[in-house]
Amino acid sequence: MASPLEQFxxxxxxxxxxxxxxxxxxxxxxxxxxxxxxxxTFFITFGMRKNALVPGRWQSGVEMCYEFIAKMxxxxxxxxxxxxxxxxxxxxxxxxxxxxxxxxxxxxPFTFTSHIAVTFAMAFFVFVxxxxxxxxxxxxxxxxxxxxxxxxxYLLLILVPIEVISYLSRPISLSVxxxxxxxxxxxxxKVFGGFVVSLGALGGxxxxxxFLPFAFIVALTGLELLVACLQAYVFAMLTCLYxxxxxxxx
Amino acid sequence: xTDDNKKSEKMKADLDDLNTRVNAxxxxxxxxxxxxxNEATTYGIATRLVAELVAGLLVGVFAGWYLDRLFxxxxxxxIIFIILGASxxxxxxxxxxxxxxxxxxxxxxxxx
Numbered sequence: 001m002a003s004p005l006e007q008f009x010x011x012x013x014x015x016x017x018x019x020x021x022x023x024x025x026x027x028x029x030x031x032x033x034x035x036x037x038x039x040x041t042f043f044i045t046f047g048m049r050k051n052a053l054v055p056g057r058w059q060s061g062v063e064m065c066y067e068f069i070a071k072m073x074x075x076x077x078x079x080x081x082x083x084x085x086x087x088x089x090x091x092x093x094x095x096x097x098x099x100x101x102x103x104x105x106x107x108x109p110f111t112f113t114s115h116i117a118v119t120f121a122m123a124f125f126v127f128v129x130x131x132x133x134x135x136x137x138x139x140x141x142x143x144x145x146x147x148x149x150x151x152x153x154y155l156l157l158i159l160v161p162i163e164v165i166s167y168l169s170r171p172i173s174l175s176v177x178x179x180x181x182x183x184x185x186x187x188x189x190k191v192f193g194g195f196v197v198s199l200g201a202l203g204g205x206x207x208x209x210x211f212l213p214f215a216f217i218v219a220l221t222g223l224e225l226l227v228a229c230l231q232a233y234v235f236a237m238l239t240c241l242y243x244x245x246x247x248x249x250x
Numbered sequence: 251x252t253d254d255n256k257k258s259e260k261m262k263a264d265l266d267d268l269n270t271r272v273n274a275x276x277x278x279x280x281x282x283x284x285x286x287x288n289e290a291t292t293y294g295i296a297t298r299l300v301a302e303l304v305a306g307l308l309v310g311v312f313a314g315w316y317l318d319r320l321f322x323x324x325x326x327x328x329i330i331f332i333i334l335g336a337s338x339x340x341x342x343x344x345x346x347x348x349x350x351x352x353x354x355x356x357x358x359x360x361x362x
Contacts, residue, residue: 173305
């Protein structure tokens with residue numbers, strides 16, 4: 001039987017391409033990203049097509065997403081963070097749609113947020129961007145971020161490296177959290193799915209007991225839907241918090 | 251006149267009755283909703299804190315390993331950086347936890 005981790009393998013779609021020694025074939029991961037992009041664009045553009053004063057169901061859905069992120073950004077980063085709204089909103093919708101598309105059964109879509117390469121690339125982009133914003137807003141004073149106030153100089157020898165490591169750990173924690181959640185959830189679903197198949201194959205009383213793991217999968221799917229939304233929210237919220245640190249420096 | 255009074259009184263009683271029923275229905279639903287949100291955020295907080303703790307340590311280990319290779323000082327820098335990384339992870343968790351707790355007046359002097 002297929003391994004529960006098989007769902008995470010990257011397979012090329014179409015011909016294998018190579019540029020300067022790097023494999024740049026169009027893969028199932030890339031296809032999932034394109035699908036995510038199309039779904040989000042479709043959801044927002046067609047939801048807002050009528051642009052009615054009294055929104056219909058679809059338009060309310062789009063507006064709820066907008067207001068949710070706008071409120072979160074306002075609460076965490078204040079009015080100064082307002083101009084970064086498009087980026088945060090795009091990030092949230094991209095991760096959310098990716099996680100949710102990965103939850104569709106039967107189609108067996110590829111969840112690209114279950115790859116550390118993808119999540120780390122996103123987190124690293126956020127990290128570099130936020131650091132640039134910090135230096136652009138505060139100039140060299142931004143280095144003061146690594147020096148705790150009121151500590152004697154001999155403690156600074158220990159505290160400054162700790163602060164630097166703490167700052168460098170941000171992209172790691174941001175990416176590992178999303179990646180680990182998606183991998184764990186999807187692996188669990190596959191493992192219990194495997195139980196159903198192997199118990200069913202035994203026949204008789206064993207086949208009847210396959211109901212138990214099946215019921216568990218139903219519950220787990222609900223939990224995974226929650227995790228998919230929650231992790232997209234956490235990813236966007238922490239980006240807002242980091243942005244707040246860069247803009248206001250504690 | 252008395253008829254009118256009676257009518258408005260009856261209407262008022264009806265409205266009051268409706269009000270109490272609406273409030274009762276609201277109260278009955280509220281704890282359920284609040285609990286659902288709480289459970290979701292609890293899971294979010296848990297994953298957040300764990301990732302912060304691990305990330306600090308990971309950065310420490312990696313920085314130590316890399317610097318050791320760079321300066322050929324195996325294993326001393328790695329030992330130092332693991333300790334620093336673990337401290338950074340714990341500090342991260344403390345900070346994240348502090349952000350989650352609503353600020354209370356007597357907490358002000360603890361803020362740095």
